[in-house]
């Protein structure tokens with residue numbers, strides 16, 4: 331089946347980026363969220379990020395106008411039932427994702443492929459609670475979606491080959507590169523990246539370095555584009571903690587123990603850039619370390 335229409339659930343930082351790249355690649359996109367404000371903010375951000383691409387000569391004004399014309403939004407999850415491919419990109423919480431699939435299933439065409447952009451949760455388990463585990467996959471984009479080249483493709487135990495091949499074609503059409511990962515906690519990228527971020531938080535917690543010195547060390551000493559704490563704020567500290575919890579519980583190894591300081595920031599509601607405070611305070615002109 332050729333995929334032409336795409337439904338996206340969750341219009342947060344990943345959902346809006348996913349809508350952006352699909353629309354530019356010529357797909358019709360229908361995006362939903364639980365609040366109209368989230369949908370409006372996502373559309374404004376897509377507009378802004380496309381302007382950024384125009385100013386760098388990556389796309390034209392016409393490309394932008396056509397792409398924006400391909401994105402529709404709705405508050406009714408059921409409307410996504412008519413799309414060929416659904417990408418769930420809501421909050422990294424299994425109960426939230428399960429509830430979304432449960433509500434969506436009665437409205438889906440039989441041939442629709444269901445995917446989740448989850449950073450860590452078992453694809454096999456999510457798939458097993460749907461009516462189509464063979465047509466269910468992990469479809470893991472990296473942040474910021476318009477910039478990052480990689481997409482992880484994760485097959486659940488029951489995913490069939492035609493579904494996998496369809497998704498490989500979709501990734502090609504997006505002009506991105508697919509990496510296949512087996513379905514184990516946090517797959518490849520986050521299995522490696524998130525323990526590094528967690529270790530950076532331990533380094534801060536134990537007083538080995540300050541926010542500034544830790545980030546500077548990895549930027550200047552290991553040529554990372556962002557320091558680990560800056561990156562954690564960029565990803566969202568709630569998402570980082572959720573991924574560490576999945577690693578810790580799923581692999582039952584104390585080396586994945588989430589740092590208590592990371593938990594404390596999340597409990598404070600200091601989730602990083604999206605709440606304007608995390609390891610940095612973003613409310614002023616320039617980010618100021620909070621420790």
Ligand SMILES: CC(=O)CC(=O)SCCNC(=O)CCNC(=O)[C@H](O)C(C)(C)COP(=O)(O)OP(=O)(O)OC[C@H]1O[C@@H](n2cnc3c(N)ncnc32)[C@H](O)[C@@H]1OP(=O)(O)O
Pocket residue numbers: 379382383386388448449471472473474475476477478519520523555556561565569
């Ligand atoms: C948690 C998970 O499940 C998985 C994950 O995603 S892990 C996170 C993976 N992501 C990373 O590791 C990102 C690390 N950081 C970076 O690569 C860079 O800092 C960055 C690309 C985000 C910004 O780079 P920079 O050099 O500081 O900024 P800048 O020069 O302004 O931008 C570089 C490019 O990114 C674009 N860009 C920057 N931020 C953007 C955003 N939020 N949305 C869209 N585009 C963005 C710019 O338009 C520019 O595009 P071109 O190269 O096409 O011209």
Ligand SMILES: NC(=O)C1=CN([C@@H]2O[C@H](COP(=O)(O)OP(=O)(O)OC[C@H]3O[C@@H](n4cnc5c(N)ncnc54)[C@H](OP(=O)(O)O)[C@@H]3O)[C@@H](O)[C@H]2O)C=CC1
Pocket residue numbers: 339340341342343344345362363364365368419420421422423426430447448449450470471472473564565566569604
């Ligand atoms: N941040 C990152 O760097 C990456 C994240 N991911 C994954 O992508 C997914 C989304 O993450 P991200 O975009 O960062 O998170 P955000 O918090 O930015 O966005 C999540 C969005 O989903 C909405 N939402 C929550 N519940 C529902 C629901 N029942 N129906 C529809 N929308 C809902 C939220 O609304 P509200 O705010 O009102 O709760 C919010 O707008 C997660 O699974 C995450 O692990 C994958 C790769 C990278």
